[in-house]
Amino acid sequence: MDGHEREDVVKYRNEEFLPRMAALEARMDRYEGPDLKLIRPTLGPGEKKIIALFHDECCFHVNDYKRSAWLPPDTTILQKKGRGRLIHVSDFITEATGRLVIHDEDGRVIEDARQVIYPGSNGDPWWDNAQLLEQVKHAIKIFEKAHPDCVALFIFDQSSAHASLPPNALRAFEMNKSNGGKQRKQRDTVIPQSNPTVHLRGRPQKMTTERGDAKGLEQVLTERGFDVSRMRAKCSPVCPFDSEGCCMARLLSQQEDFMNQESMLEMLIREAGHECIFLPKFHCELNPIEMYWGWCKYRYREVIKKNFEHAKQVALQVLDSCPTEVIRRFINKSWRFMSAYRLGLTGKAAAWAVRKQRQHRQVSRSAMMALEAVLN
Structure with a gap:
């Protein structure tokens, strides 16, 4: 497509x-x-x-x-x-x-x-x-x-x-709902400035518990001020395309630190x-x-x-x-x-203008005027 x-x-x-x-x-x-x-x-x-x-x-x-x-x-x-x-x-x-x-x-x-x-x-x-x-x-x-x-x-x-992404990258859909288990340990992060709970913005957040276990979705989101008590961990088989907070994994994946990773x-x-x-x-x-x-x-x-x-x-x-x-x-x-x-x-208008200005690096206003004359 x-x-x-x-x-x-x-x-x-x-x-x-x-x-x-x-x-x-x-x-x-x-x-x-x-x-x-x-x-x-x-x-x-x-x-x-x-x-x-x-x-x-x-x-x-x-x-x-x-x-x-x-x-x-x-x-x-x-x-x-x-x-x-x-x-x-x-x-x-x-x-x-x-x-x-x-x-x-x-x-x-x-x-x-x-x-x-x-x-x-x-x-x-x-x-x-x-x-x-x-x-x-x-x-x-x-x-x-x-x-x-x-x-x-x-x-x-x-x-x-x-x-x-690197092996320790933040991946919400690879996390379990609860702490521990076989889930991969991820790097520590900082709660983004876009977080809805203002007083939590900019705070460091560890992605492992005091025992060294990997944190689950529920605890990570709770530490960010979200109420996930009635939210499912993940959608099955996949999340709807336009959804924003259909499940814990989707909600966490749309946080800035999870989205904007190098x-x-x-x-x-x-x-x-x-x-x-x-x-x-x-x-x-x-x-x-x-x-x-x-x-x-x-x-x-x-x-x-x-x-x-x-x-x-x-x-x-x-x-x-x-x-x-x-x-x-x-x-x-x-x-x-x-x-x-x-x-x-x-589309075709851009392709036409590019051909019209073959000897140049940029499309000029004269090409735009010629295109408008053709269209009108």
């Missing part, structure tokens, strides 16, 4: 993602116009330049071929039934250097943030959050070597792996002194690395692969062949979509 204009997605896009990206963009280099002229930011006292790094993952199959071909009448191409072995790529792109790499004096890549694995029954383990965290650690080291005294803005899409990915990046943000759901047009994947896959499918080893060589060749200038144009297109959404455009 396409949830691009779903209420919660639009709220996150308009109220959180776009304003924060606008504030961070003011500290970034820009590449404007048909010749991609570099325009440097004006930094305030103590501010550092920000460089955006767009992340994503992509898969290449050995038997990926182009979808159409010219053939004589009554003929066909015999292709293999299976898609073949998998090549999984996780990478970052940036306006500064195209991909996140370090070159030597001769222009050869000596350090690369890209991670390539070959998962399958007889191959590498499937990609998971642990491997991503290791890649991000390596990417931070490369970034700090390549761009000293700059701040990296890591931009990820919203997936369950990227949102993975993932392991965010903690790793922010502890290193860099920034992290997640794209709105269903907004692939805001992630220019998706366009980079399309550019590479088009060329990958043009080549007939003899075997798996040949496919790996072809995949790496096309991944390395995309010019930095092309990547910058992809990134500018995503910035134009952000600009269009800030102006209130959506």
